[in-house]
Amino acid sequence: MRRLTFLVFPLMLAACSAGALRVQPAAEWSQGSEEFQVEAPAFQEISRAIGKEARAECQRQAGVRNCDFTILVDLNPRAPANAFQTLDDEGQPVIIFTRAMIKSAQNADELAFVMGHEAAHHVLGHIARQAESAQESAAIFNDLGKLNGETGKELERSQKLGAEVGVQMNVKAFELEADQLGTIITHNAGYDPLIGAKYFDRLPDPGDQFLGTHPPNAERVDIVQKTAKQLGLTQ
Numbered sequence: 001m002r003r004l005t006f007l008v009f010p011l012m013l014a015a016c017s018a019g020a021l022r023v024q025p026a027a028e029w030s031q032g033s034e035e036f037q038v039e040a041p042a043f044q045e046i047s048r049a050i051g052k053e054a055r056a057e058c059q060r061q062a063g064v065r066n067c068d069f070t071i072l073v074d075l076n077p078r079a080p081a082n083a084f085q086t087l088d089d090e091g092q093p094v095i096i097f098t099r100a101m102i103k104s105a106q107n108a109d110e111l112a113f114v115m116g117h118e119a120a121h122h123v124l125g126h127i128a129r130q131a132e133s134a135q136e137s138a139a140i141f142n143d144l145g146k147l148n149g150e151t152g153k154e155l156e157r158s159q160k161l162g163a164e165v166g167v168q169m170n171v172k173a174f175e176l177e178a179d180q181l182g183t184i185i186t187h188n189a190g191y192d193p194l195i196g197a198k199y200f201d202r203l204p205d206p207g208d209q210f211l212g213t214h215p216p217n218a219e220r221v222d223i224v225q226k227t228a229k230q231l232g233l234t235q
Contacts, residue, residue, distance in 0.1 A: 043102060046112050047071040049189040054119035057185055058093075061123055066091045069119060074098045085118040085127075093122040105199065112189060113196025117182035124181060126174045133170055138162040172215040179220050183227040194235055197224040 011203070051069045058067035069090065074096055081100040088094050105111040141162025145155045183193040200217045217222045225235070 042108060043073070043111065044083050045109055046064050046115060046189075046191070049191070050112055050115040050119060050185060053185050053189040054116070054123065057119075057181070057188075058123045063130055064123060064125065066093065068092045069122075070094045071115070072096050073102070082093070083114050083118055084175075085121045087122075087127060093119070095119060104202075107194045107195065109186075109195035111196075111197045113182060113186045114199065115194075116185035116189065116191075116193070117178045119185055120178040120181035121174065123185075124174070124177050126178070129170065129201070130174070134162075134164075137165050141165070160189035175215055176219060176223050178225050183224050184231065187231050187233065193224055194228050194233055 002005045011221045055067045058064050058069075061192055066087075070092065072094060074082075079097060079098040079100060081098060081104045083095065083097045083101045085094065086094050095115060097115075101114070102111065105114070139162070141158045142155065145158035150158055179197075180228060183197075186193040186196055197220070200221050203217060
């Protein structure tokens, strides 16, 4: 998952709505690609189901007010397979899928699980928590830099390094939290998270790297299976 506070490529903005959920119309992102004309309606159906449950879960969380999800597709045909959650200018959650990500899913359950995972990042406040961690770490590195006599550019580099460390400190824990809540959102939306989590079988395993961006795939599958068992689901 990439988490940004701004969009880094041109997007077709959503133009249709279902309650507070906005989903990009199929016609806007199927143009120029025969295969996407078949996939787009299914993607919209999944988006509405996951968006509805994500909004309901978001509203159940104390202190979470910005629960109006927008689900978009990156129209860049060269963008690699990716899905991530960000915020729009009004602080509302946006989930973005690349075309390659949509094509890489083997069934609706996989798409729903990835979407539920990204929605969970917002419900759990991960962007704000990550920003807070970055600020705290930057301040610590700033103080250490001053103690070492750093000034000017040197001190700026220390602050930047501290912010980067702060961003990475909790990122693997955030991924597991999102997998857990994403499993619940996926199930409540009518999809099977156990089938959806099979997407991990095709992902390169990042292993247990220090300051890595993702936990080992086995840990992610394990938390999905444990959460699914609590929901009464069986493999």
